Amino acid sequence: xxxxxxxxPAGAPARRxxxxxxAVASTVAAAAPAALILxxxxxxxxxxxxxxxxxxxxxxxxxxxxVSEDFGALPGILGTVASSLLALALALPVGVAVAVVLAEQGxxxxxxxxxxxxELLAAIPSVVYGIWALYVLAPWSYLHIEVPVSERLGFxxxxxxxxxxxxxxxxLVLAVMILPTLTAISRDVIRAVPRxxxxxxxxxxxxxxxxxxxxxxxxxxxxxxxxxxxxxxxxLGETIAVTMVIGNNHxxxxxxxQPAYTLASIIANEFTEATGxxxxxxxxxxxxxxxxxxxxxxxxxxxxVRSTSRDARLTA
Amino acid sequence: xxxxxxxxYTSRFSLGVMYLLTLIALVPLxxxxxLTVAKGFPSVTHPEFFIDSFRxxxxxxxxxxxxxxxxxxxxxxxxxxxxxLGILGGVYLAEYGVARWxxxxxxxxxxxVGTPSIAIGLFAYTFFVVPFHHFSGIAGSVALAVLMLPxxxxxxxGAVSLIPNGLRESGLALGLQRWRVSLQxxxxxxxPGVITGALLAVARAxxxxxxxxxxxxxxxxxxxxxxxxxxALPLTVYQYALTPYKSLQDQAWGAALVLxxxxxxxxxxxxxxxxxQIALAxxx
Numbered sequence: 364x365x366x367x368x369x370x371x372p373a374g375a376p377a378r379r380x381x382x383x384x385x386a387v388a389s390t391v392a393a394a395a396p397a398a399l400i401l402x403x404x405x406x407x408x409x410x411x412x413x414x415x416x417x418x419x420x421x422x423x424x425x426x427x428x429x430v431s432e433d434f435g436a437l438p439g440i441l442g443t444v445a446s447s448l449l450a451l452a453l454a455l456p457v458g459v460a461v462a463v464v465l466a467e468q469g470x471x472x473x474x475x476x477x478x479x480x481x482e483l484l485a486a487i488p489s490v491v492y493g494i495w496a497l498y499v500l501a502p503w504s505y506l507h508i509e510v511p512v513s514e515r516l517g518f519x520x521x522x523x524x525x526x527x528x529x530x531x532x533x534x535l536v537l538a539v540m541i542l543p544t545l546t547a548i549s550r551d552v553i554r555a556v557p558r559x560x561x562x563x564x565x566x567x568x569x570x571x572x573x574x575x576x577x578x579x580x581x582x583x584x585x586x587x588x589x590x591x592x593x594x595x596x597x598x599l600g601e602t603i604a605v606t607m608v609i610g611n612n613h614x615x616x617x618x619x620x621q622p623a624y625t626l627a628s629i630i631a632n633e634f635t636e637a638t639g640x641x642x643x644x645x646x647x648x649x650x651x652x653x654x655x656x657x658x659x660x661x662x663x664x665x666x667x668v669r670s671t672s673r674d675a676r677l678t679a
Numbered sequence: 680x681x682x683x684x685x686x687x688y689t690s691r692f693s694l695g696v697m698y699l700l701t702l703i704a705l706v707p708l709x710x711x712x713x714l715t716v717a718k719g720f721p722s723v724t725h726p727e728f729f730i731d732s733f734r735x736x737x738x739x740x741x742x743x744x745x746x747x748x749x750x751x752x753x754x755x756x757x758x759x760x761x762x763x764l765g766i767l768g769g770v771y772l773a774e775y776g777v778a779r780w781x782x783x784x785x786x787x788x789x790x791x792v793g794t795p796s797i798a799i800g801l802f803a804y805t806f807f808v809v810p811f812h813h814f815s816g817i818a819g820s821v822a823l824a825v826l827m828l829p830x831x832x833x834x835x836x837g838a839v840s841l842i843p844n845g846l847r848e849s850g851l852a853l854g855l856q857r858w859r860v861s862l863q864x865x866x867x868x869x870x871p872g873v874i875t876g877a878l879l880a881v882a883r884a885x886x887x888x889x890x891x892x893x894x895x896x897x898x899x900x901x902x903x904x905x906x907x908x909x910x911a912l913p914l915t916v917y918q919y920a921l922t923p924y925k926s927l928q929d930q931a932w933g934a935a936l937v938l939x940x941x942x943x944x945x946x947x948x949x950x951x952x953x954x955x956q957i958a959l960a961x962x963x
Contacts, residue, residue, distance in 0.1 A: 384858030388767055388775070395791050399794070401802065460704075482946070490888045495715065570690035572689055599795070
């Protein structure tokens with residue numbers, strides 16, 4: 364049997380062929396960063412007429428008049444920020460509680476069911492939340508939350524004048540939608556807390572609550588904060604469900620129970636009807652503001668989450 | 680003693696509160712599912728609902744067949760673009776991802792997952808609608824592909840990383856080239872996880888409305904031509920739900936039910952596949 368033996372001068376190192384696969388794969392992997400950069404650049408170019416025309420004043424102007432071509436982003440920015448923060452305030456306590464339960468409480472089977480349920484909550488399409496919110500959640504919340512609250516506390520200006528389509532109801536549906544993000548990442552972060560810390564606390568005689576509240580949650584703080592900001596990023600960019608219940612009002616509302624508008628909703632409602640140069644450019648500039656804000660929010664959040672838990676799942 | 684008793688009661692009480700909050704968190708899931716089924720079921724009991732297209736209000740026999748076919752075309756085209764690229768990108772991250780470029784790709788993918796989908800729609804509009812002066816299914820599927828890409832990349836990376844190093848080393852020891860090891864040895868072993876990722880991306884893309892608003896745009900007529908405006912299920916739900924006509928609203932609920940069932944089925948199946956993959960990989 365002939366055996367082919369590669370001969371080379373003694374001492375010469377084996378020549379490895381260049382790893383062409385690596386070159387190809389790393390080029391293909393550039394698709395994601397390239398898409399991200401392209402999106403920002405393209406929106407910037409499309410918004411250029413509006414950026415030139417309005418300058419920085421665009422961000423604080425409150426007009427929205429397609430006829431006289433006066434556009435300002437402030438009502439949209441305020442509506443976006445207010446609905447998202449309100450949604451976070453509603454979702455955060457629930458989300459962290461679920462994360463604590465999922466991370467260590469009870470039997471694996473029960474946790475499995477709860478975990479699957481929460482993840483399915485993330486799978487339901489935004490437009491389905493929208494139709495549910497429009498026909499079920501918003502009318503219910505109007506009758507059973509907005510009206511009773513404003514009857515008792517309506518003397519506080521921003522709790523007066525309830526309406527079915529309102530900032531509050533948009534925040535309510537947003538809270539449901541960001542809950543899975545908040546829960547999944549908080550759970551991973553809480554699980555990443557070193558077991559020894561918890562065992563030390565228990566060995567010192569701490570109860571379950573004292574261990575959770577004074578040991579586990581404080582050491583998972585940075586990660587939970589990251590999860591919160593990541594959820595904030597999701598809420599800021601959510602479009603369809605919010606568009607269906609927020610009431611589409613270009614004026615800054617005086618109460619959380621009044622109709623408002625968000626950056627994404629304005630684009631969704633008006634972009635296909637926008638004519639001329641300045642009107643579509645102004646809408647794209649709203650999109651640019653939105654994407655720049657979410658970029659910053661997401662990057663900060665990701666770095667915070669990664670600092671606590673290496674393998675926290677972010678695509679859930 | 681009294682103090683310790685109080686501490687114990689506080690602990691019990693707060694555990695109860697946490698469980699209560701968990702229950703509250705699951706209520707919306709139950710409500711959304713129950714109401715979509717209750718309100719959508721009457722529509723989907725007629726077989727023509729799945730076959731026929733839009734009819735003016737008052738004319739019987741309307742359906743969402745055009746939207747179901749449209750969603751199939753849009754998501755199919757998007758998958759053709761996003762899944763091969765995403766898998767190769769994910770293999771790169773798992774096999775060579777320690778390099779600095781790897782962490783750039785990883786961060787970009789995670790940021791892209793969180794990018795507002797309406798902004799992705801604006802991006803696809805600029806590239807594929809503006810030059811051709813009309814809306815098109817292709818523009819819509821490009822937008823969906825951008826949405827799917829990072830999901831496929833990250834789930835593929837996760838699945839490939841689960842494969843133990845021994846398999847890789849034995850392939851290399853046999854003298855296989857790197858690309859053969861990665862694509863013909865490691866990738867098949869990770870196939871269930873990779874398929875799961877692709878399925879989850881398909882589910883996500885099937886339900887997206889915002890990126891289609893000014894790309895695929897919607898179409899009342901049955902159309903399979905991706906170079907023109909095309910209808911999609913989520914667009915149907917959105918457009919019909921906002922009309923004042925009860926017959927269209929009923930169809931919106933029916934379409935929502937179809938969408939929810941599709942997405943939930945994909946999710947449950949892929950979760951099951953993933954669990955098997957993790958069990959299998961631990962035996963390798």
